[in-house]
Amino acid sequence: MGSGACKPVKELSGSxxxxxxxxxxxxxxxxxxxxxxYESYKRLHNPKILIGSTFVYIIGKVAPELKKVFGLENTRENLDTWLKRPVIGRQVSQVTTFFEHIVTMMGFTQNFMGAWLLVRKTGRLHAKIPFLHNNQNGLQTNYFTIFMVVIIREFIPYLTGEKLEPGTHVETCREKRQNEFFKKNYSPEMxxxxxxxxxxxIETQxxxxxxxxxxxxINLDNRKIFAPHQHIELAEEKKRRYLEKLKEPQPVYIDTSKPKEELYADPF
Known part of the structure; x- marks a missing residue:
């Protein structure tokens, strides 16, 4: 799985x-x-539809308590129509873009630090979602694990070719050659x-x-409750520093690169 953070590892190289x-x-x-x-993901024609169907399946079947988060607790609509709702469509687009960025950074641009930072930042942002802040528990209910378990079961068969994407068109000669070359290099097991x-x-990170x-x-909230004076003092200190910074005279920069214009007497 790898460590949780990019921890420094010391290696001896000579002296x-x-x-x-x-x-x-x-x-x-x-x-x-x-x-x-990278190459298996790029073979998909529309990964957003596949991720969207997986997302809707999780909300409707696996974790129905998420319906309240997306405003679906009293709806009688079919699961297929949920993707038309802006709140779900936006979330599916963000998840699709998230996976696409990481796969591209790993297999194309080789920006491994960027991939790690993106995943860690996404995890931190989810901690500020009220529902996850109150209900996410790594030892009992982990919604990241729930999502990854379902997406491994539902999404990977489309990558291996075991399942066909909905609305798959007839392959051209070029696509057939590309698929044959791909199958020679990467087996379904791999x-x-x-x-x-x-x-x-990704789930671990x-x-x-x-x-x-x-x-x-939680520590910040507890500090506000049990030591409110410290929170107020910190806020006042930040405000005071900000006001002092505004009062400081701003340096005036004079551009000396251009020569000063000189006025000459009119000879006429």
């Missing part, structure tokens, strides 16, 4: 100690596995293993960053 940061998105996947993630490891890693931010928010 010099080299400090290197361990990034699971870089170290836990080989070059071929990273390319497998695709399944790589994507399972990928989703499990999301959970750890969420728990850290959640604990920080």
């Amino acid at each position: 010099v100690v080299v400090s290197e940061y361990y990034n699971p998105f870089e170290k836990d996947f080989s070059k071929k596995e990273k390319m497998c993630l 695709i399944t293993n790589v994507w399972t490891k990928f989703f499990n890693l 999301l959970t750890e960053s969420f728990e850290l931010e959640h604990a920080r928010c």
Whole structure:
């Protein structure tokens, strides 16, 4: 799974100690596995529909308590029409973009630090969602795990070719050649293993960053309750520094690169 954070690892190289940061998105996947993630994802014609159907299935069947979050607790609509709601459609678009960015950074741009930072930032942002702040519990109910378990079961078969995407068109000769080349390089077993490891890693990173931010928010709330004077003093100190900064004279920069214009007497 990899460590929760990019922790420094000291390695001895001769007489010099080299400090290197361990990034699971870089170290836990080989070059071929990273390319497998990127190329298998790019073969999908519309991953948003697949992720959307998985998202709706989770809300409707697996975790119905999420209906209240999306305003669906009293609706009688079919599951297929839920994606037309703006609140769900926006969430599905964000999840699709999230996966696409990480896969691209791992298999194309090789921005492994960017992938790690994006996942950790996403976990921290979810800690500020009221429903998850009150109900997410890593030991009992972990909605990141619930989502990843379902998406591993429902999404990966489309990547391996076991299932066909809805509305799949007839392949052209070029697409057939590309698919044959792809199947020679990556077996269905490899695709399944790589994507399972990928989703499990994301789930671990999301959970750890969420728990850290959640604990920080709880400590901040407790400080406001049990020591309100400290919170007020900090706010007043920030306000005072801000006002002092505004009162400071701003330096005036004079551009000396251009020569001053000189006025000459009119010879006529």
